[in-house]
Amino acid sequence: MELVEAVYRCTRGFPHEEVFGLTAQIRRAAISVPSNLAEGAGRNSSRELLHYVGISCGSVAELQTQLELAVRLNYLNADAECILLVGRVGKLITALRKSIRASLAV
Secondary structure, eight states, rough: OOHHHHHHHHHHTOOOTTTTHHHHHHHHHHHHHHHHHHHHHHSSSSHHEEEEEEHHHHHHHHHHHHHHHHHTTTOTTOOOOHHHHHHHHHHHHHHHHHHHHHHHOO
């Protein structure tokens, strides 16, 4: 959730012509991360949770790509809060994914 809040703060200053373009894409990808984790946690099995954690991993990768594009277009600084957080969240979700996979292998 902190990542989503940071993304909204970071994208406030994007050019107006990006409101329905890159800004919307970045925000959708960010919202998808905790939303899929929540949906997976609400499911009935660890396998279903693993599936949704995988989707969240994909959303993190998508968000990282879009934020890198924003840096290249000079919409964001490379040390923006949202860029630092997306890296940390990506590591946390990857660790969660490994942990769930290990528990299913037992």
